[in-house]
Amino acid sequence: MAAPRNIVQPSLGEAVSYSMSLSPTNTFHSPPPGHGSFMTGGFDLRAAVKQLKPFNTEDIKILLLENVNETGRDMLKGQGYQVEFLKTSLPEDQLIEKIRDVHVIGVRSKTHLTAKVLKEAKNLLVIGCFCIGTNQVDLDYAAKQGIAVFNSPFANSRSVAELVIGEIISLARQLGDRSLEMHRGTWNKVSAKCWEIRGKTLGIVGYGHIGSQLSVLAEAMGMSVIYYDIATLMAIGSARQVPTLEALLEQADFVSLHVPETQDTANLMSAKQFECMKMGSYLINASRGTVVDIGALVKAMRVGRVAGAALDVYPNEPAANGDYFVNNLNGWAEDLRGLGNVILTPHIGGSTEEAQRAIGIEVASALVRYINQGTTLGSVNLPEVNMRSLTLDDHEHARVIYIHRNVPGVLRKVNGILADHNVDKQISDSKGDIAYLMADVSNIKTEDIKEIRDSLDALSSRILTRILY
Ligand SMILES: NC(=O)C1=CN([C@@H]2O[C@H](COP(=O)(O)OP(=O)(O)OC[C@H]3O[C@@H](n4cnc5c(N)ncnc54)[C@H](O)[C@@H]3O)[C@@H](O)[C@H]2O)C=CC1
Numbered sequence: 001m002a003a004p005r006n007i008v009q010p011s012l013g014e015a016v017s018y019s020m021s022l023s024p025t026n027t028f029h030s031p032p033p034g035h036g037s038f039m040t041g042g043f044d045l046r047a048a049v050k051q052l053k054p055f056n057t058e059d060i061k062i063l064l065l066e067n068v069n070e071t072g073r074d075m076l077k078g079q080g081y082q083v084e085f086l087k088t089s090l091p092e093d094q095l096i097e098k099i100r101d102v103h104v105i106g107v108r109s110k111t112h113l114t115a116k117v118l119k120e121a122k123n124l125l126v127i128g129c130f131c132i133g134t135n136q137v138d139l140d141y142a143a144k145q146g147i148a149v150f151n152s153p154f155a156n157s158r159s160v161a162e163l164v165i166g167e168i169i170s171l172a173r174q175l176g177d178r179s180l181e182m183h184r185g186t187w188n189k190v191s192a193k194c195w196e197i198r199g200k201t202l203g204i205v206g207y208g209h210i211g212s213q214l215s216v217l218a219e220a221m222g223m224s225v226i227y228y229d230i231a232t233l234m235a236i237g238s239a240r241q242v243p244t245l246e247a248l249l250e251q252a253d254f255v256s257l258h259v260p261e262t263q264d265t266a267n268l269m270s271a272k273q274f275e276c277m278k279m280g281s282y283l284i285n286a287s288r289g290t291v292v293d294i295g296a297l298v299k300a301m302r303v304g305r306v307a308g309a310a311l312d313v314y315p316n317e318p319a320a321n322g323d324y325f326v327n328n329l330n331g332w333a334e335d336l337r338g339l340g341n342v343i344l345t346p347h348i349g350g351s352t353e354e355a356q357r358a359i360g361i362e363v364a365s366a367l368v369r370y371i372n373q374g375t376t377l378g379s380v381n382l383p384e385v386n387m388r389s390l391t392l393d394d395h396e397h398a399r400v401i402y403i404h405r406n407v408p409g410v411l412r413k414v415n416g417i418l419a420d421h422n423v424d425k426q427i428s429d430s431k432g433d434i435a436y437l438m439a440d441v442s443n444i445k446t447e448d449i450k451e452i453r454d455s456l457d458a459l460s461s462r463i464l465t466r467i468l469y
């Protein structure tokens with residue numbers, strides 16, 4: 001069982017500001033800040049939001065890794081937080097050194113926030129994954145430490161789907177090879193084994209945000225779409241769900257993978273699955289590197305079972321740009337580089353200006369909301385609890401946030417502590433072993449706040465107490 005953490009609470013001080021500016025040229029495919037429920041957390045605010053404080057905002061230390069977009073950086077800096085920004089990920093030893101000190105960390109897909117790393121993060125309140133995938137974070141461990149995790153669930157989905165459409169055509173026409181040959185000075189005009197994609201069958205594995213978006217685009221290009229998913233999902237357009245992965249592999253000319261990294265998806269495409277694929281079919285993987293057994297893919301390509309592949313993700317990816325796509329990192333790298341009609345990209349599926357700007361804003365907004373207001377709306381590892389913001393009309397109010405182990409009798413004890421105060425509103429929810437309670441208390445004096453905090457901290461169920469006022 002995780003021990004309760006003692007967050008170093010920054011000193012009492014000035015209120016925080018909720019202002020932010022946006023470039024008028026930005027296009028958003030996620031709801032922008034200030035748009036309906038996005039910033040207000042589902043509530044239509046009629047009165048001015050009260051700026052809550054337990055801290056000087058400049059006491060909040062944020063570490064942003066992996067070149068998080070400037071929209072997100074600016075928004076966090078605009079709050080007055082201390083923001084350190086690095087373009088790359090960090091090796092584990094350096095990450096551990098840095099994470100000891102910070103209240104917030106922002107990462108993308110390459111920074112592994114394992115239990116070993118998070119154990120050292122004594123002050124960490126919240127993690128922002130500026131991407132879709134959250135497999136790089138030990139979500140359970142984080143929850144047990146009371147560390148909230150937020151991501152951006154669909155802001156780069158369209159970018160991935162568009163990349164895949166480009167790759168389907170490129171593989172069918174062997175564009176990568178023709179272009180390489182021309183770069184080397186060779187004119188090689190061929191039509192053998194080059195195809196139109198019209199009328200071909202695309203098999204999508206994982207029909208979530210990206211898979212379903214790809215389905216729409218592929219049908220618009222004249223393809224037939226089938227999909228396999230562990231959930232029964234509504235087909236979009238004329239797409240058709242098939243009952244098994246094998247059924248999909250037997251029918252598809254192009255197979256595109258869009259599943260998350262889980263225990264079940266490790267080596268989802270292995271020797272047995274390649275044998276089920278049609279002779280001369282194509283594979284695209286822009287999900288996670290662990291989903292494909294690449295050694296088995298190389299073999300399937302050498303015997304012509306697979307006529308081309310586009311890979312955007314790899315089991316081991318380097319922390320920074322450079323000459324890293326070699327066997328030291330992944331044992332089969334040279335084999336892949338030697339094969340014809342293989343498109344290799346450095347995990348750029350979500351790397352567009354549009355996606356990165358939208359992700360920056362979406363995740364930074366969630367972080368600001370969590371730090372300043374305590375609402376967990378959109379958290380991937382804590383129960384989602386949302387309460388309307390305190391307004392300027394709410395004098396002498398405090399917002400009590402108590403993250404605790406989900407064990408019997410806690411609410412009775414918490415309500416005992418709050419019993420002599422006027423609890424205006426209270427919400428509690430649980431997710432597995434963890435529960436999150438928020439209560440707005442009125443007619444409260446500064447000395448009451450300390451007493452409430454000390455009493456809550458003394459409960460055996462406590463993971464983390466925060467009081468915003
Ligand atoms: N290459 C890149 O830059 C990017 C890669 N990704 C990756 O793509 C993945 C998918 O993204 P979304 O579509 O947004 O996720 P999503 O969560 O919306 O959809 C995933 C779908 O996969 C299904 N699924 C899960 N396990 C499965 C299994 N064993 N077999 C079949 N279906 C299974 C789920 O039921 C769900 O419908 C992400 O988890 C991430 O790892 C996401 C964005 C960018």
Ligand SMILES: O=C(O)CCC(=O)C(=O)O
Pocket residue numbers: 108109110130131132133134156347350351
């Ligand atoms: O762009 C990135 O850093 C990661 C994209 C990705 O794989 C994701 O969003 O899950």
